[in-house]
Amino acid sequence: MNFKNTKRLILGLGILSFTFACKPKETSIEVSAGDVDPTRFVSIGGITTSGFMDDALYAEGQENSLGAILSEQFKLVGAGNFNQPLMPSSSVGWSQNGMSRLLLGYKTDCLSITSLSPVRIASQGDLTGFGSYVYSSSNKFNNFGIPFIKTTEFSTPGIGNPANGLGLYNSFFTRMASDPLNGTIKADILAKNPTFFTLFTGMDEVLMFAKNGASVGSLTPINGAAGIGFDGSITDLLTDLTGNGSRGAVSNIPDVTDFPFFTTIPYDGLNLDADNAFTLNEIYNPIGIYFQVGKNAFVIEDPTAGAFGARQMVEGELILLSVPLDSMKCNKMGSVFPFRNEFILTNPELLQIRNTISGFNAVLASAATTYNLAFVDSYSFFKKIKTGIVYNGISLSAKFVSGGAYSLDAVTLNPRGNALLANEFITSINQKFKATIPKVDATKYRGVIFP
């Protein structure tokens, strides 16, 4: 062997090793729908299912709805097209009060301090986009996520009829109903002839009640006939949904009072200097309320609190993010002027709300058993978010804006939050129906967008 041969040999080794260097091979992983027939998947629910977020229904939110994200994964195991009642893609959106969606911007408060804050993207909502009738009999919808729907309303005829008057119809259904004047949501769902469904209902009605400080309307009774009580309405809906042999998943509902809308302002966030403490003591000492320099509990209206109907908050009670922050910071709201009930959840109100949630959840859990459905424990999922989770290196919590899971309205999840919730659904569905539907890569979904 001479030198030249050695060189050749070395060169040969080099080339050989290069070929070897060889990307590791990917072995294909089997995905299967198991006992699920995903052909015609229908998602049913409220704000989360619809993709309502940043306090508005708008296209990007809808594209990242719980229903839409699930449908993408079901497509991997044979689901068909997922048709949504989309808003126009460039629309500024439509809130329950006709406002445009929120985005993170800058706001200058009464103390002339400018800071990051959710601001409306436009001065008003997109009435033209929202008012367009989008139903098509040849392309029926798969997403029956209807913002602010009550569970009792799925079988209510004419629930999309504006003639019923404010509070007695749902304008988000009007635009997508086959028969807005007389039809029911349930009939439209059944007309799609679903082969698989998800049901995530009960949250919106509790949330609406809580968001108004438990001062407007009432909570749906846990028990009662269809259209009146929660359990009767659920039975009515699930009996018909499963009637044709369709399988599905049902979720329980979160403790809505864990949402950042209720947890951002601390009950004892009244910070006083000596002067202010003195002034307040002058006012309140006669009725037995005392202030100190430093942290104090805010003062609220409470008709049950003695002759003056005012008291300090106690630990556990919640101040809502709807409270006028400037009035609080500069005009002594929450101190000289007690917070009105609509901005507060008192302990008795919280008890009522939480009892309803646990009542609903008992109904939902037993319905899952009765109708042989996958059961999704969203209640625990939202509790985990509250404690804080880490997903692929991303820390998420229920902190307003910086927590990264909620949208800017502080009650709905952002796309990343929805993706994580969708994964909870997939886990339960896989378990129940022996399926191996891949979960969503939630890093591909956005969190909060910063300016």
Next chain:
Amino acid sequence: MQKLLFTLFFFLTSQLVLSQGFQVNFQGQKQQGMGGAGTALPIDGASLFFNPGSTSFLKENSVNLAMTPTFARTLFVDANTNQSARTNSPMGTPFSAYAVYRKSAESKLFFGLAVYTPFGSTVQWEDEWMGRFALTRLELKSLFIQPTVSVKLTEKVGLGVGFVYCVGNVNLQKDLPVMDASGNYGHAELAGKANGFGVNAGVFVQATEKIGFGLTYRSQVNMSVTNGQATFVVPSSLEANFPNGSFSSSLPLPQVITLGFSYKPTDKLSLALDVNYVGWKAYDTLAFDYETNTSSLFDTKSVRSYENIFAFRGGANYDFTDKIAARLGIAYGISPVQNGYVTPETPDANRINYTAGLSYKVGKHFAFDASIFFTHLKRTDTNIETNLSGTFTTNVVAPGLAVIYRF
């Protein structure tokens, strides 16, 4: 000299996890051909690394220059989504240079200088991979400069000690989960230079003509970054939360204790066996201490919890003629990374290394060594810090070449 060293240094790009943790064991082509064993087999200048005590048993002066281009490819398959991502790390170029010199054939004293890259890795993950918020790129380089003295105490015993000066640098990058209006995520880059000191000492015993023993101790080297530069790209509204500035950190390069054994059944055949005990337990935490902390940027402590490990290396050398020799080797290494602590920067696993080598002498002065190395790693884990869950598969191929001048 300093400038030269640094120039040299910056031409080096090291490589992904060639041995346990981020340790690299490409120090001599002959030993590489024999599974990385050589503590009790003084065959060339690489003994400065493998056992300074055995250097005094060398039969000639030499200068040895070697390079081992290293090709490593890692595939990650996410357990939750079934989606995959790959590394496109650059070719690694572990490098070693050894010079050994004694005044005359009768001299009991050898002087040596070794320059080598015992630790390093460059891992570059594909853009927008699912672990981007854990790591996008890690570049870790180290260059050891080791002046050495080796003494032949008796006909049977050699003793050697080298002083190690180490320079290194680290560059760690990851994306931050804060998005701007154009849809771009934030990015963090932590870069810094480090240096440290250590020793490499060994004793060699040529018990009989056929049997040799070696014992070496390479001390831990703490590579400390004192004035690293942290650079953040974030949406403008968050710039105050992520101030660019300095940081400090440190990385322990672990101590290694090696027991070696050699046996020459015939004139033509030599066998070598090494057992390494590596003090990876020193790598308990990776901490970053930022000069300026904010509500978003606080000092971090990532638990690594590495464990001390053993590695076993064995190989054979066969001299076909005076000029031509061939080698085969195998090594088994236990991973220091416990379950729950596997990261994209070191997707480590227990592994078997397969190696082969060839030598050819040209004329009186020159010789060439070649070696080839292959290993395959597979590890499935869920990291307890990031919750990244899936399977890392890595293939490494490294052909190496050395030029030796003997005098």
